[in-house]
Each structure stands twice: as structure tokens, then as C-alpha cells.
Amino acid sequence: MSKSTKTNINKISVITLGCAKNLVDSERFSGLLQANGFEFTDANNADAMVINTCGFIKSAKEENVQVILEAAEQRRKGKLKKLIVTGCLSERYNKELSSQIPNVDFFLGINSDKKILKILSGDQKYTLTGERMLFTPKHYAYLKISEGCNQKCSFCAIPLMRGKHITEPEDKLVKEARGLAERGTKELVLIAQDSTYYGKDVSKKQSLAVLLSKLSEIEQLEWIRLMYAYPRQFPLDILDVIAEHPKLCNYIDMPLQHASDSVLRSMKRGIKIRKIESLLDTIREKIPNVTLRSTFIVGYPNETDADFRLLMDFIERQQLDRVGVFTYSHEEGTSAYPLGDPIPEKIKEERRAELMLLQQQISLKKNKNKIGNTLKVMVDGSNENGYFGRSEQDAPDVDNLIYFNSEHEHKPGDFVKVTITNAEEYDLFGTLMAN
Numbered sequence: 001m002s003k004s005t006k007t008n009i010n011k012i013s014v015i016t017l018g019c020a021k022n023l024v025d026s027e028r029f030s031g032l033l034q035a036n037g038f039e040f041t042d043a044n045n046a047d048a049m050v051i052n053t054c055g056f057i058k059s060a061k062e063e064n065v066q067v068i069l070e071a072a073e074q075r076r077k078g079k080l081k082k083l084i085v086t087g088c089l090s091e092r093y094n095k096e097l098s099s100q101i102p103n104v105d106f107f108l109g110i111n112s113d114k115k116i117l118k119i120l121s122g123d124q125k126y127t128l129t130g131e132r133m134l135f136t137p138k139h140y141a142y143l144k145i146s147e148g149c150n151q152k153c154s155f156c157a158i159p160l161m162r163g164k165h166i167t168e169p170e171d172k173l174v175k176e177a178r179g180l181a182e183r184g185t186k187e188l189v190l191i192a193q194d195s196t197y198y199g200k201d202v203s204k205k206q207s208l209a210v211l212l213s214k215l216s217e218i219e220q221l222e223w224i225r226l227m228y229a230y231p232r233q234f235p236l237d238i239l240d241v242i243a244e245h246p247k248l249c250n251y252i253d254m255p256l257q258h259a260s261d262s263v264l265r266s267m268k269r270g271i272k273i274r275k276i277e278s279l280l281d282t283i284r285e286k287i288p289n290v291t292l293r294s295t296f297i298v299g300y301p302n303e304t305d306a307d308f309r310l311l312m313d314f315i316e317r318q319q320l321d322r323v324g325v326f327t328y329s330h331e332e333g334t335s336a337y338p339l340g341d342p343i344p345e346k347i348k349e350e351r352r353a354e355l356m357l358l359q360q361q362i363s364l365k366k367n368k369n370k371i372g373n374t375l376k377v378m379v380d381g382s383n384e385n386g387y388f389g390r391s392e393q394d395a396p397d398v399d400n401l402i403y404f405n406s407e408h409e410h411k412p413g414d415f416v417k418v419t420i421t422n423a424e425e426y427d428l429f430g431t432l433m434a435n
């Protein structure tokens with residue numbers, strides 16, 4: 001491999017903000033930089049910094065701007081030779097950021113891999129064919145199966161930044177997954193803005209089931225996990241595939257957002273609560289031991305107290321395994337923006353806290369029911385108190401951890417059997433069983 005004829009920039013620091021989809025983007029452009037001879041280091045020792053931003057909701061934008069400002073100060077003091085800002089926030093607010101934040105050399109949008117390389121190097125001697133750096137521990141990795149989104153959710157700014165849905169070719173994804181597995185990846189987490197739309201833009205037919213089947217044939221993989229399924233036009237054929245293939249985790253993440261028909265209608269979700277509950281019944285019937293994760297928004301402009309009670313009743317009734325709750329973020333450019341933001345932040349936060357308290361009680365009950373059960377656990381790491389890992393029911397970064405002690409040494413990615421002896425709301429504790 002030839003190295004580029006570069007400027008005096010050799011060491012790069014990459015800061016990734018936001019979701020796992022952003023993380024994969026950073027891994028991909030970092031792989032391109034590494035292949036062209038650059039070395040990666042921390043922010044204090046870097047010649048140049050690339051910040052990959054998130055522009056999804058207000059709190060994320062505020063955090064991102066603060067990180068950019070701190071880096072711009074480093075650039076002003078001469079500690080950095082180049083500062084590049086890329087990603088969703090930069091895509092959406094390029095002009096505003098350029099005019100308001102000095103000392104940033106370039107504000108780029110999404111999919112700027114080659115532009116970043118050209119800025120830092122001026123030349124490209126090596127083109128990637130699927131390689132990427134991993135910023136996760138090597139035993140698990142995210143596989144981004146598509147870009148953009150064709151849904152029209154009124155609250156969501158993602159299509160403004162990411163554009164329409166573009167399916168990644170199946171053969172390319174299988175090759176990428178195989179390469180990750182050969183490097184030690186045991187768990188593959190499938191992500192997208194809308195994973196269940198996969199294939200429809202290419203063949204008018206959703207083909208996620210076919211992709212799942214092909215990925216399950218990769219020998220070194222142990223777990224394949226599905227995130228970000230959209231409830232409207234949910235492809236039921238994936239349920240039989242998940243039930244039949246042991247490597248496919250009995251786990252579905254499906255953001256539902258609300259349980260009031262009036263709110264769902266204003267959100268332009270294209271589905272009513274009766275259909276949602278019927279879909280959940282079908283999923284549980286097809287995969288009896290499925291773990292269901294979802295996210296919800298409280299404080300949407302037309303959400304009344306009665307609407308919120310409907311959501312609380314739904315959570316109580318459905319007993320979902322994992323729940324995340326966001327307060328509504330008023331995003332310019334979205335179709336909900338003209339509705340204003342009439343619900344005070346205090347009310348939004350109170351509703352979020354009440355919903356999370358209910359889910360905390362549900363989670364504690366479900367975790368206590370696991371006491372006495374022996375679970376297959378993937379080791380994630382260790383600390384001064386022992387080892388910790390996850391079961392098939394737990395996605396990285398967002399779900400439960402299982403803690404256990406052992407006299408033996410275990411590496412991240414090892415699988416062990418743990419009998420659960422104690423439970424808290426979001427963590428389990430157990431005893432290692434002999435294999």
C-alpha cells in the first residue's frame with residue numbers, strides 16, 4: 001500500500017457525537033484515512049481534528065456546539081493545524097455555523113469521506129473496499145444497512161439532513177460483515193434510520209428477511225441484533241427468520257413514539273394504536289421469548305393530559321422489556337414546527353419522569369423474575385468489582401448489564417453462563433457456572 005504525499009499533518013483525532021449510525025460513518029472515513037497513512041491519537045496530541053456531529057434534537061445540538069467551540073479555541077491557539085466539522089449538524093446548519101464559529105477550517109456535510117481525505121492529504125493512494133476502523137470493542141460492531149429515511153414523521157429532522165432512504169447492496173453488507181467477523185466481531189448490531197424499509201427503494205419489496213438469513217450464515221458471528229424497526233408496514237416475514245435462526249437475537253427494537261391515535265396522527269406515523277398492539281401480539285406469538293425495546297416522545301405539541309394517560313396505560317398494559325423516553329424537541333423545517341412548542345419544559349420533564357418511573361417498576365419486576373435463571377452472557381469487560389457483560393436480551397450501550405465474579409480470566413467477546421442471584425431496575429448480578 002502506498003502512502004499519500006501528505007502535508008505536515010500526520011496524527012488525527014476523531015470525535016464522534018450522537019448515535020451509532022454516526023459512529024459507523026466515523027469508522028468508515030477513519031478507515032479511509034488510516035489506509036492512506038494517517039495515525040490516530042487523542043485530542044491533545046493531534047495535528048488535526050475531525051468532529052462528526054449530531055443535529056437531531058436541541059440538547060444534542062447544544063452539546064455539539066460546545067464541543068466545536070472548545071476545539072476551535074485549540075485551533076486558535078495553534079494546537080491544531082486543521083479543524084474539520086462534519087456530520088448532521090454541519091449538514092443542516094452549515095451557513096450559520098460558518099458565520100458564528102471562527103477558527104474552524106471546514107464545515108462539511110454527511111458522506112464527506114473523500115473531502116476529508118483531500119483536505120488532510122491532497123491526494124488519495126488507496127480506496128476502501130469495505131474496511132473500516134472500529135471504535136467499539138472488537139467483539140461487537142454496528143452494521144449500517146441503509147442511509148436516509150422515506151418516512152414523513154412530523155417531528156423528525158433526519159430526512160432534512162440524511163435525505164431519502166438508500167439501501168446498501170446486500171452483497172456489500174455481507175462482505176463487510178464477513179470482514180468484521182474475521183477480525184473478531186461476535187455480535188453484529190443492524191442499524192439504519194428505518195431498518196425495515198430495507199430493499200424497498202431498490203425492488204419495491206422489503207428484503208430485510210433475506211439479508212438476515214444471509215448474515216446468519218457467517219460462521220464466526222454468534223449474535224445478530226435488529227434495531228430501529230418501523231412499525232408501519234412491518235415486514236412480518238422477518239419474524240419466522242428470527243425464530244428459525246439461532247444466531248438472530250430474539251430482540252427487536254421498534255420506536256413507537258406514542259400510544260394516542262390523535263398524537264400518532266399528528267406525528268404522521270401512519271399507524272393507529274390498535275394496529276400497533278396487534279403487531280406486538282403477532283411478534284410475541286411468533287417469537288414467544290422476544291425482548292421488545294421501544295422509545296417514546298412526551299410533550300409533543302398536541303399531547304393533552306388525556307393523551308399522556310393513554311401512553312401510560314399502554315406502557316402498563318404492554319409491559320415492554322426496554323423503554324427510552326425523550327421530551328419533544330421543536331425542530332425548524334419539520335412539519336410539526338408550525339404547531340409551535342406550547343407545552344412547557346417543566347411539564348415535559350414531569351411526564352418523562354413519570355413514564356420512566358413506571359417503566360423502572362416494570363423493569364425491576366422483569367429482572368427479579370430472572371433470578372434463578374442461567375443466562376448465556378457475552379463478556380464486555382471488567383472493573384474492580386469483577387466482570388460485566390450482556391445477554392441476548394441486551395443491546396450494547398442502552399440495555400441491562402450482568403455482573404459476575406470469576407477466578408478465571410475472561411476476555412471481551414468470551415461467552416459464559418451466569419446464574420442470576422440478584423436484580424436491580426437495570427442491572428443483574430449472578431454467579432458464574434462451570435461450562
